[in-house]
Structures are given as C-alpha cells and as structure tokens.
Amino acid sequence: MRVKPGRTGVQRGRSRGEWGVATFIALGVVTGLVNGFLGIGGGSFLVPILVFLIGLDEHLAHGTTLAVILPTSAISALIYSTHRLVDYDLAWKAAIGGAVGAFAGALLMEHIAPGLLRRVFAAFLALAALRMLLAGVLR
Numbered sequence: 201m202r203v204k205p206g207r208t209g210v211q212r213g214r215s216r217g218e219w220g221v222a223t224f225i226a227l228g229v230v231t232g233l234v235n236g237f238l239g240i241g242g243g244s245f246l247v248p249i250l251v252f253l254i255g256l257d258e259h260l261a262h263g264t265t266l267a268v269i270l271p272t273s274a275i276s277a278l279i280y281s282t283h284r285l286v287d288y289d290l291a292w293k294a295a296i297g298g299a300v301g302a303f304a305g306a307l308l309m310e311h312i313a314p315g316l317l318r319r320v321f322a323a324f325l326a327l328a329a330l331r332m333l334l335a336g337v338l339r
Contacts, residue, residue, distance in 0.1 A: 219254065227246065227249060228268060228272075230245065231245055231246045231268055231269070231272060232272045232275075232276075235269065235272040235273060235276050236272070236275075236276040236279065239276070239280075241269045241272075241273060242265070242268070242269050242272055243262075243265045243266070243269055244325055244328075246261075246264075246265045246268060246269075247261050247262060247265050247321060250264060250265065251318070257314060258314035258315075258317045258318050258321075259309065259310075259314060259317065262309065262317070262321075
C-alpha cells in the first residue's frame, strides 16, 4: 500500500506566505547552527518546526528537511575537516552504507502513514535523548 502525503502545504495555522522569507532564512540559520554545533544534521530541530509551527504534512517536512540538511551538512563537514576532525577512512565506508540506507528509507517512507511516521520519529528522538542523558549521568 502506497501512502500519498496529505496536502503538500499548510495543514493548519498561517499559510507559508504569511511567515515571510526572513522567517525561513532564520530557521535555516538555526538549523545550520544545530548542524554545525551538535553534528546532528538539524532534522531533529527542523522537522518538528515544519510540522507543528509551519503546518507541513509529515512527509513533506521530512523531504524538505533533507533538502535543507544537504548543504548545511556539507559545509559543516568541510569546516570540521579543516580542523582535522573527520576520519575519512571511516566516513567513506559509512557513507556507502548510509546511501543504501537512505535509498531504502526513502522508499519505505512512501508506505508509512503520516501519523505512524510522526510516532516513529518521536520515538527515535526520545530514545536518542534518553541515551545521551543516561550516558552523561553514568560518567
């Protein structure tokens, strides 16, 4: 069963046009800061903003976030590299697996209802946060 995303725009709240270009540029700046500072890509920040504040459909928010993260991750990786903080031997191997996983995940996403996608994403964020909190406490 292939799930078609709901509406490919705003579901609730203000329309995208009412937010203005400056708002989206500011979201991009914060996403880039999250990406560069925390090294987490920025999706954990941007997806919830796009869904709950801007009102995008889950699938559209995920796809939009991936398009935003591509240049921010590339720039962050370049800067980390100039500081000799990239293990290229590990990175190229993980990148091959990551590309295969991204392909499979993007195909799988088409078959997941928006509500389930939201719950899976939220569970992933919660588990990642719990692991980080416990690791900090147990040190």
